[in-house]
Amino acid sequence: MLSQQRAMGQYSTPQETVHYMVETVLDHLNAHDRPQLLDPSTGDGIFIQSLIHAGMTPSQLHAYDVDPNTPQPSEGIQFSYQDFLKVDDEEQFDAIIGNPPYKSKRQSTYFNHNKQVLEEEFKDIGVHNMYSLFIYKGIQVLRENGILSMIVQDSFLTNVYYKRFREYLLTHTEIQEIILAPRRLFHHGKADVRTAILTLKKKKPVDHSHHVRLVDRLNYQQYTNPPEERVQYLPQEAFLKLPNFNLTVNVPSEILSLFQTAYTPLEQVVPIKTGLSTGNDGHFLRKANEASETDGWIPFYKNGGAKDAWYYQPKFYIHKDWEQQSKAHKTFTVRNPSYFFKEGITCSSMGVKFSASYLPEGSLFGVNANLFPDNQEDLYYFLGFLNSRLVKYMLRKVLNRTNMVTSGYIKKIPFVTPSPEQKSIISEFSRKLVEGKCQNRDYPTEELHEEIDRVIFDVYGISEKNRHHVRDFCDHVLERL
Template sequence: MGRKDKLIKEEISKDKSINKRELGYYSTPDYICNYIADRLFSINNEGKSVFDPCCGREEMLRPFINKNIKCYGIDVYRYKDTYDCNFQNIDFLKFYISNIAYNGKISPLEYDYYVLNPPYNCHEVKYIKDNKDRLKAKFKDVGIQNMYLMFISAVIDLAKEGALIGIITSDSFFTAKSYKKFRKKILDKCSIHEITMCPTNLFLNQGADVRTSIIILQKGTKYQGKVILNNRINNKRDFEAKLKKRELENNKYFIENILLKDDRDNLEFLIECPKEIKLLFNNKRIGDVYKCITGISTGNDKLYLSKECKSQYTVPFYKNPGKDKFYTEKKLFIDKNFLKISKKVANFIVRNKEYLFKEGVICSSMGVEFSACKLPRDSVFGVNCCILCDGEEEFFLLSYLNSTLVTYLVRGVLNRTNMITSGYIARVPLINFEKEEKERLIALGRLAYEKSKKKEDIKEILKEINNLINKACKLTNETIDFIEEFKENLVRRA
């Protein structure tokens, strides 16, 4: 880094008017820039021009600059005194909107390549708030959840037929339900050449705790062949070494094999999901057999919840069992007048009133771990999923939901992001167990509950549960090893 660049970086960190969270700028490592460029060249090495809509300090353009390809970049902020590319200091989203004719048609730009590490910001970013109505009108096909979604959607619209698009971005859109329209747009408008998931700590040294992936697209669907998929590598150092030496496994899949396309699903992208596990999604789902619901959102937990049972706070409230399995003592107490409060306070919401105080199974909602615990009768619960059931069904579900298989189904297939709502749990496939198998799962669930309640070790019980479920599913040893490795490295794999 030159002295001028260093001074500019220092100035950015000092200037309180420049909010890094709002800019969403994180520098892309050189080895990733080189890898993306090489992948684009491997598909088309005759391109003459490249465009980066959020070029920052030109990191992603550097490999193209070195090849004397015509480079164009824009950014809302000038990070350098001088640029090697044809640089414009403008807002890309405004630039995109200005290219939309009054009839909604877009004249494609003539660039052969696009590269981008779009700003990653959540829906609360000031830019989106300040321009919400205008952005909603222009991005009504995909929504305006965050900046990276809008940037990628805009690039897809602006790209000409056959143009290649190399991206590194948050991969939260792979599974989250709110991105279904975005996934559909990618599938309807582009061919997918590659998805390579990056280590979870790739940008951590820059203050960004975000899961990312490298994505290679081509405008137009006629170029679709097999898709190269690479699951996360746990270690950032190993990932860098493999990318530099081009030693990724590069497993290839037909496009139809990397999607959940059932009417009950949302076109989720599956990254190296074993075929036998994908077939389970043809089965009945938990929501087909059991009522999966969500409960109370107070809008202000400090005001309406207490850690102790005292005064008016007398109703047990289960918010999130976290890592607890089968049994949890993680409970709070809600104001006994919560129904009256909900009638007076707009953001105090009580859902599914008719199902309150019934017993069932509560599931974890936040964090990477997934677990399920017994919900006692005469209790209520938060926005985490509750599955209504009693008696033997309770213990069957406790065994099934706490298995390694279901952890993979939830965290590796249905939703790789943090928040697990009732809608996701309702879509977990059920297994067609024989009568004896289900009875044994019920007995093991009951035993694990009693042992957990006494704080006794349940490892051997979980092992028997997993063996029984894996056998019932007829999983190969290779698949069993795969899901167990996923579970053991859950934080880095999800």
């Protein structure tokens, strides 16, 4: 059961983080102009208190919170019980700072209750989460050249839902800084969400030389002096050339450039298909130990784990009469039947570590991505390629930071054609790995896998330094993401 506070999205921001954000905002303001600052979701008032501590006078400070139990954050400030998303845009501020609620459409009835108003007000960016609405609204109530700094969930960086939001930021503001805040920053409050501090200026980004400061995931709140190798400056324009306007943090230009020029996405060189969505796996699927192929059960591949790379015994089966039975089930969806039962590659869809495995002829597959190359050499090449660290890096650090790697993202992996020799080496190694794992589940894969990595790095022309960076990320995904 959520506490009342938690249900309203109340999590207190740690002091060091508040301090850094306050300093960042104040650096952009001129104290002589007596700037007016707003914390639109003040909660326990920690930002207001920190601003006063930093020398702002209460008459310069404004705060809102929708919760009628919120205490007055400080004497003399202008505080009101307000739904920030509904304030009119007439009152303008020089700075907005805070930690807005992070509630998705699914997590809050607020969205249903206010559907029409929100859809109209936020039509530029779409309605997905409270925090993106707060940032957008913040931009509307900022004066030209005003500054905004908010700590929010980091899903806006690559999730496809926020594509229009990212485009809006890139075309209406100068993004100053994106810092991936330490993991478990809100852990004390039991909220384990990955967050980022976004700081932007309301200003048309006409200056082509404007660079965004990007700081990779920090280990602790070392905001002012992060390790050099974790900091990157990129021209803001670079993001406009990335798929879905993704906002990447500390991805070397060498790797970004693979996505930028009119590149060839994987979907152009090999069919990538999803299959059956049963709508009720519990009803339609059986575990391997409960199904026998002689009774008409067909292997069904849906999501391999990290240990299932290259080859694994089917974990699930579906009955050959599925088509007949599915007629009574409205949520059963069939996609791409012309690829059913073909030999191919099956990818994992959920999980920290992405993996790809051999898909034997005669199987069916789920809503995960499956590839159907023309011939066996291509099949084993693509299998090696998909399991390479470079692909894992591109998937999780450029295309989609979440654990859910759906076919839409896999389709966008850049494809660079290997030389015939490179192709045959990878194809051969990858075939060996499949055969090895087919005979012995614990077949050691690391050595050949390393070789495959090396050749893929060669194919993509990755420098020694960046190979190291990619390896480090893949081998510590949990801490680095």
